[in-house]
Amino acid sequence: SYVLTQPASLSVAPGKTASLTCGGNNIGNKGVHWYQQKPGRAPVVVIYYDTDRPSGVPERFSGSISGNTATLTISRVEAVDEADYYCQVWDGATDQVAFGGGTKLTVL
Amino acid sequence: EEQLVESGGGVIQPGGSLRLSCAVSGFIVSRNYMSWVRQAPGRGLEWVSIIYSGGDTYYADSVKGRFTISRDSSKNRLYLQLNSLRVEDTAVYYCARSEAAADPFDVWGQGTLVTVSS
Numbered sequence: 001s002y003v004l005t006q007p008a009s010l011s012v013a014p015g016k017t018a019s020l021t022c023g024g025n026n027i028g029n030k031g032v033h034w035y036q037q038k039p040g041r042a043p044v045v046v047i048y049y050d051t052d053r054p055s056g057v058p059e060r061f062s063g064s065i066s067g068n069t070a071t072l073t074i075s076r077v078e079a080v081d082e083a084d085y086y087c088q089v090w091d092g093a094t095d096q097v098a099f100g101g102g103t104k105l106t107v108l
Numbered sequence: 109e110e111q112l113v114e115s116g117g118g119v120i121q122p123g124g125s126l127r128l129s130c131a132v133s134g135f136i137v138s139r140n141y142m143s144w145v146r147q148a149p150g151r152g153l154e155w156v157s158i159i160y161s162g163g164d165t166y167y168a169d170s171v172k173g174r175f176t177i178s179r180d181s182s183k184n185r186l187y188l189q190l191n192s193l194r195v196e197d198t199a200v201y202y203c204a205r206s207e208a209a210a211d212p213f214d215v216w217g218q219g220t221l222v223t224v225s226s
Contacts, residue, residue, distance in 0.1 A: 001169060031210050033212035033213075035212075042217065043153065043213070043216060045212045048211075048212040084152075086152065086153050088153075088212070088213075089210075092210070094166075095158075095164075095166040096155065097155035099145075099152060099155055101152045102152040
């Protein structure tokens with residue numbers, strides 16, 4: 001099965017930039033989606049297909065791909081951004097969905 | 109409004125069976141790709157199974173042969189039959205929609221908790 005690797009945690013001060021990474025083999029060929037999950041709530045997509053942002057998601061959220069790493073960037077971090085973030089792809093070779101292990105973002 | 113509401117969770121002994129249900133409103137279940145995603149307590153998201161709009165079904169290796177995904181178009185519902193349950197199947201189970209296999213999950217339910225314990 002396809003493996004996505006995320007750091008377990010990241011801490012950032014308010015107003016700074018958070019860069020959350022997601023590594024996977026040939027990830028640039030997959031189409032990466034990013035979800036935000038707050039305690040007790042279902043996940044919400046914040047970036048889809050690497051760089052697209054759903055309506056209603058602040059412009060502070062952006063996505064990028066470089067080599068075997070996808071990155072979710074949150075600019076001017078706010079306390080409300082504190083949450084768990086997951087990357088996800090569909091693996092067409094196996095018709096399976098893969099999630100990364102998630103990164104817990106703490107706003108200091 | 110597009111909405112998913114799961115039910116059927118509970119406490120079950122190892123080796124037991126359970127059927128989860130996901131009531132769909134605001135869209136047609138058979139015209140979309142529907143998945144089950146679970147989350148063990150304090151852990152990350154784990155994809156479990158998907159049913160394509162055409163009816164094909166796929167499973168995570170961890171549940172293959174034990175779980176079965178299905179849908180009822182007349183009731184506009186999605187199901188997950190859980191057999192031979194193990195302690196490690198304890199999790200909140202979410203149903204989720206995507207409009208194609210590679211698309212993001214854009215609609216999620218609130219989840220239903222399955223606890224496997226003796």
